[in-house]
Amino acid sequence: MTGDTPEQNVKKLAGLIKGVKVAMLTTRCPDGSLRSRPMLTQEADFDGTLWFFTRAQAPKVGEVERHEQVNVSYAAPEDERYVSVSGTARLVRDPRKIKELWNPAYKAWFPQGLDDPELALLRVEAERAEY
């Protein structure tokens, strides 16, 4: 992400991560170890912020509350695209935002859908990206 304007960088990154359905979110655990898990990505175009559905009481939420710095990596081996996004994460429980990003396909992971009181979002502000 050098040389171009911030807008150009965001646009370039948006193109690179588009179509990658699952990203790996890496967090730092209280013991200092780094842990990652797959996260469903959003179809909406990237504008500098990444959103992921989560359960509000998932362990990763506790991890980002202690250490907000996370990494989100995108791997598309078929065309050798590998992207690293460093950023800060926080839990968002805004029902309007949840409704805006909700997709019925997510019912496979959240069977109660929008009625699930544990349904929440992780908002990741991208600070640096590499590819």
Place this chain on the structure above:
Amino acid sequence: MTGDTPEQNVKKLAGLIKGVKVAMLTTRCPDGSLRSRPMLTQEADFDGTLWFFTRAQAPKVGEVERHEQVNVSYAAPEDERYVSVSGTARLVRDPRKIKELWNPAYKAWFPQGLDDPELALLRVEAERAEY
């Protein structure tokens, strides 16, 4: 990695990561941010230790010298395999080990091959895996 013996766990993990040619290695930077980059995996069967070729002076080497705890993630979207390995990393410059793991295909990344004085290995001891 619960319930089974350590040997069974290592074997299970070996099967899950087999065939994934590129893993994402996440390290912690001095400023606390988490950064990841693609790493070529080894064809040899996993026995609890992961090995990656690197340049001895690559930024990631400096990062693991400060914070040895890393994450290695494997994504095989075509069959929905996503694996997280938490472990500790260190630089290894043993020419015998380098020769043992070397594959001429790596010349695309290290044109000088085994004569490259910067050619080194990152050894990652797996401590916890999730899938």
